[in-house]
Amino acid sequence: MHDLSHRRGWGFWLQLGFTLLVCALLTVPMAMSMLAGLTANYFVGLKSGLTLRWVEEVLRVYSGTILLSLQIAVACLACTLVLGVPAAYALARRPGRIARLVEEMLMMPVAIPGLATALALIVTYGGVGDLRGSWLFILIGHVLFTLPFMVRAVLAVMGSIDLTTLEEGAASLGAGFLRRFATVVLPNCRSGILAGSLMVLTLSVGEFNLTWLLHTPLTKTLPVGLADSYASLRIEIGSAYTLVFFLMIVPSLILMQGLSRRGRPSV
Amino acid sequence: MPDSVMPDSAIQNSFHLDAVPIRLERCGKTFAGGARALEPLDLTIRGGETVVFLGPSGCGKTTTLRIIAGLESPDPGGRVLFGEEDVTALPIERRNVGMVFQSYALFPNMTVAENVAYGLKVRKIARADRGRRVEEMLDLMHLGEFAGRRIDQLSGGQRQRVALARALVVRPRVLLLDEPLTALDAKLRDSLRLEIDRLLRGLGITAVYVTHDQGEAMALGDRIVVMAKGRVAQVGTPREIYYQPADGFVADFIGTMNRLGGMARGGMLSIGSATLPWTGPEGAVELLVRPEDLALAGEADGHLGGTVAAAVFLGDRTRLVVEPTDGPALTVDAAGRSELGRGDRVWLRVDPARVLAVP
Numbered sequence: 001m002h003d004l005s006h007r008r009g010w011g012f013w014l015q016l017g018f019t020l021l022v023c024a025l026l027t028v029p030m031a032m033s034m035l036a037g038l039t040a041n042y043f044v045g046l047k048s049g050l051t052l053r054w055v056e057e058v059l060r061v062y063s064g065t066i067l068l069s070l071q072i073a074v075a076c077l078a079c080t081l082v083l084g085v086p087a088a089y090a091l092a093r094r095p096g097r098i099a100r101l102v103e104e105m106l107m108m109p110v111a112i113p114g115l116a117t118a119l120a121l122i123v124t125y126g127g128v129g130d131l132r133g134s135w136l137f138i139l140i141g142h143v144l145f146t147l148p149f150m151v152r153a154v155l156a157v158m159g160s161i162d163l164t165t166l167e168e169g170a171a172s173l174g175a176g177f178l179r180r181f182a183t184v185v186l187p188n189c190r191s192g193i194l195a196g197s198l199m200v201l202t203l204s205v206g207e208f209n210l211t212w213l214l215h216t217p218l219t220k221t222l223p224v225g226l227a228d229s230y231a232s233l234r235i236e237i238g239s240a241y242t243l244v245f246f247l248m249i250v251p252s253l254i255l256m257q258g259l260s261r262r263g264r265p266s267v
Numbered sequence: 268m269p270d271s272v273m274p275d276s277a278i279q280n281s282f283h284l285d286a287v288p289i290r291l292e293r294c295g296k297t298f299a300g301g302a303r304a305l306e307p308l309d310l311t312i313r314g315g316e317t318v319v320f321l322g323p324s325g326c327g328k329t330t331t332l333r334i335i336a337g338l339e340s341p342d343p344g345g346r347v348l349f350g351e352e353d354v355t356a357l358p359i360e361r362r363n364v365g366m367v368f369q370s371y372a373l374f375p376n377m378t379v380a381e382n383v384a385y386g387l388k389v390r391k392i393a394r395a396d397r398g399r400r401v402e403e404m405l406d407l408m409h410l411g412e413f414a415g416r417r418i419d420q421l422s423g424g425q426r427q428r429v430a431l432a433r434a435l436v437v438r439p440r441v442l443l444l445d446e447p448l449t450a451l452d453a454k455l456r457d458s459l460r461l462e463i464d465r466l467l468r469g470l471g472i473t474a475v476y477v478t479h480d481q482g483e484a485m486a487l488g489d490r491i492v493v494m495a496k497g498r499v500a501q502v503g504t505p506r507e508i509y510y511q512p513a514d515g516f517v518a519d520f521i522g523t524m525n526r527l528g529g530m531a532r533g534g535m536l537s538i539g540s541a542t543l544p545w546t547g548p549e550g551a552v553e554l555l556v557r558p559e560d561l562a563l564a565g566e567a568d569g570h571l572g573g574t575v576a577a578a579v580f581l582g583d584r585t586r587l588v589v590e591p592t593d594g595p596a597l598t599v600d601a602a603g604r605s606e607l608g609r610g611d612r613v614w615l616r617v618d619p620a621r622v623l624a625v626p
Contacts, residue, residue, distance in 0.1 A: 162370055168338055169372030169430075171360045173386035173437060183385075187376035 030246075037240030054240035058229075062241060065225035066248075068135060072221060073204040076142040080200045083143070084150030085193060089185060091151070092158035103155070106148045114209025117144060121214065135219045141210040146203050150196040157192030191259065198256040202249055222248075286314030286471050287350045287440045289335060294345035296330050304330045306498045307345065314350075317467050317474040319488035323520070324479060326494040329445060332477045336443050337362045349440055365434030369446040371426045373418045379429050380405065380414040386437035404436040424455040431466065442467070442474040448483060460486060481521050485509070493517050509557075515625060518555050525561065525597045527554040527571075527617070531624070538617055539591065541570035547624040558586065558598040560621040563605075569614025573597065578608050589613055 037055065041048040059066075087106070091099045109117055121141055126132045166188065170180040186193070208223040215224050222245060230238040288311065295307035305327040312318045320328035333339040335347060337359035347355045354362050373382050380401055387397045405411050408428045413421065421429065427447055434442060447463070448456045464487055467474050478484055484491050485505040493500040493508060493516075500520075501513035512518035529538045529552050536545035538554070566572075573591040585605045589597045599615060601607060 161375070162372075165368055165370050165372045166374065168359070169366070169368060169374070170385070171338075171358070172336065172364060172366035172443075173433065174360050174363070174389040175385070176360055179389065184374055184376070188374070190376075 033239045034243045034246065035239075036236060037238075037243040039236060042234075042236050042239070054234075054236045055243060057237055058240045058244055062222070062225045062229070062244075065220045065222045066244065068219065069205050069222035070248075072135060072139050072142055073201050075139050076146055076204040077197055077200050079139070079143045080147050080150040081193070081197065084147050084196065085154055085186070085189070087147075088151045088154035088158060088189075088192075089181075091155055092163055103151075106151055109144045110148050114141075114145065114207070115213060117141065118210045118213035121210075133216050133218065138211055138214045138219060138221065141214045142204045142207055145207060145210055146200040149199045149203060153196030153199060154189055154192040157189045161188055163188075195256060195259050198252050198259065202252050202256065205249060206245075285440065287473050288312060288314040288316075289441060289473060289475070290346075290348040291331075291335070291341075292346040292348070294331070294334050294341040294347065296327075296334065296339060297342050303497055305334075307342075308499060310492065310499070310502070312473060312475065314473055315471045316489045317476060317487055319476045319478060319484040319491045320494060321478060321481060321484040321488075321491050321520075322494035322500075325496075327497040328477045328479075328492075328494050331494070332443055332445055332475055335441070335475055336364055336366055363437070363440045365437065365439030365442045367427070367430050367434050367442070367444045367447045369449050371418075371430045371450075373426055373429055373433070375418050377418070378414065379410060379416050379418070379421070382418065382429055383433045383436050386433065390437060400436055404432045408432045422455075423451050424459055427451065427459060428462070431463070435466075435470070435472075440473070442470075442472050444474065444476045446478055447476075448480070449478070456483075463487065485521075493520060495520075511623065512555070515555075518623070523558050523598050525556045525558065526595060527556060527597070527622075528552075528594055529554050529624075536619060539571035541617075543570070543617070543619045545619055547619075547622075552624040554617075555623040555625060556597075556617065556621065558600045560618060561597060561599045562616040562618070563599065563601055563607075564614045564616040566614050568616065570617050571597075571615045573613055573615065575607055575609055575611045575613055578605075587613070589615065591615075 035046075036042045038050050038052070039046060039048060040051045040053070091103055118141060121137070121144075122132070125137070125140070131137050163185065166184050167180050170184045175183065206223060207221075208227065211221050211224055212227065215221060220228070222241075226238065226241050226245065229241050290312075291308055291310045293307040293309060294305070295303070296305040297303050308331065310318075320331055322328050330339060334341050334345070337347075337354065337357055341347065341355065345355070346353060349362070359366075374385065377385070383401045383404055384397055387400060392400070402411070402414075405414055408431060410425065410428055410432060413425060413429075418426065418429070427450075430447070444463070448459055451459060460483060467487070476483075476487055485508075488505055490502060490504055491508050492502050493513075495516050501508060501517045503511070503513075508517060508521055512521065512524070518524040527538060529536050531537075531545050531547060531549050531552050533549075534545055536543045536547070536552075564570075571591050573589040575587050576590045576596060577588040579586045580603070582603055584603050585601045585607070587599045587601055587605075587607060589599050591597060597615070599613075607613065
């Protein structure tokens with residue numbers, strides 16, 4: 001048997017070089033930005049020393065935005081679970097033309113620019129009570145934007161198992177609808193629900209387009225604050241802010257990757 | 268697989284199941300869009316009886332089973348009765364039926380033992396009692412060692428045994444089986460069929476079995492309901508269905524059937540060169556004969572002459588295809604050691620008592 005690793009030609013090295021170049025293109029700016037957040041004076045450079053001062057400053061000034069972002073993300077997740085999982089179930093159990101139409105409609109907020117959706121929300125609901133000034137207004141936007149991702153993720157798993165027959169099996173053993181849903185449908189869709197949940201959390205925490213129009217000075221989220229700080233403060237603070245954002249988002253991204261590799265239904 | 272055969276006494280000791288009769292009254296089914304899946308059907312299944320619905324796909328057999336199960340409701344006017352109770356309006360979860368599916372329908376999120384315990388949990392059986400009954404049932408199905416396994420760690424045959432255990436452990440009023448062996452390979456199919464047979468006899472439960480496989484139907488059914496195009500073609504014991512098919516469809520669907528042209532006049536029947544005493548209908552008749560009822564004979568006592576077109580050695584017998592001087596080819600079973608081959612000239616004898624006439 002030939003060991004191919006000993007016979008790498010110039011093509012291999014060319015491909016490796018290109019891949020590394022692309023990786024560098026993507027990661028170097030992020031690394032630079034994070035490093036800037038830890039540098040005492042960006043314009044002097046690394047020789048000015050490393051510091052956590054900017055990170056502390058961000059946490060002091062912007063902790064409100066971070067907490068609000070987390071609050072909205074969790075609330076958004078709750079809403080998409082309550083709305084999205086039953087919606088996916090209904091779509092999975094009724095494979096008709098109307099169901100497909102509804103599925104397409106659900107994808108609309110993803111296809112339409114966030115700014116347009118936000119404007120539509122403001123025009124329609126901006127005058128309803130205190131909604132415009134409330135964080136709930138941002139939540140509505142986020143739910144609208146993230147719901148399709150939850151529905152899609154759950155629907156994909158539901159489509160890969162024979163849900164109808166599983167449910168008929170449970171029903172033949174005496175289980176009513178709610179019990180079937182809780183003990184057979186939900187557990188067997190767990191991987192899809194988990195993947196959808198992480199997706200919703202990540203998207204909600206990082207959402208800027210909609211949020212930028214929907215927020216008020218009292219309801220700033222992390223990405224909005226980030227834009228502010230880049231626009232009006234020292235570059236080190238904006239960079240430190242980015243660092244904080246990365247620390248929040250990267251673990252959930254890694255988890256999501258792991259799930260999508262492992263979470264395929266085995267039966 | 269000798270360990271798959273369990274003593275009947277073991278089955279009878281573990282369970283006592285009431286044998287509930289099932290009655291279908293004018294049960295038809297028209298699906299949305301107007302497609303008629305089932306013409307109105309009347310049928311009584313006796314308590315403890317195994318009835319097999321047999322027919323090609325789309326004949327309405329599965330629809331009938333699903334109406335009995337409560338997964339479909341019959342068209343207005345139709346009624347389903349379990350004993351004296353009218354269950355037409357009850358959904359499946361309130362009919363107390365056991366159901367076994369072609370695709371097993373086992374819950375992948377549960378172990379073997381949890382799958383079997385599911386129906387008992389739903390019925391709020393106390394934990395200790397539940398554990399005992401699950402264990403008993405798993406032992407009965409030779410699944411004891413698999414109790415803690417996940418479903419995807421089992422073979423097809425094991426999965427279907429788990430499905431049977433899960434359906435039976437709740438002591439259902441009737442057991443419904445929807446093509447339970449179709450997804451299995453041939454060898455497994457035979458051994459599991461024997462197991463199901465012993466189980467059904469041992470438990471004395473009323474069972475409805477749906478299949479498109481005539482071998483399964485003959486082996487398992489006390490009675491067979493042959494269906495075609497949404498209608499019942501014939502109801503009868505396996506012997507009746509085999510030897511006295513009600514029509515040409517049933518005759519062709521079950522086993523192999525030869526067709527011979529004949530002329531009956533004045534108590535005599537002319538086939539080929541022979542004239543035989545005859546008590547059947549008069550005039551031109553089509554005669555149906557099983558391959559095993561056509562005997563090889565010499566030129567002197569034979570009724571029909573022909574040439575062997577093909578000979579297939581099957582071990583216990585040799586199946587010949589004989590082309591008579593006129594008329595369609597005939598299938599004939601000869602002894603396994605028969606040396607006959609392609610091109611040989613043969614003579615066949617017909618026993619008028621074993622011939623069925625279709626006017």
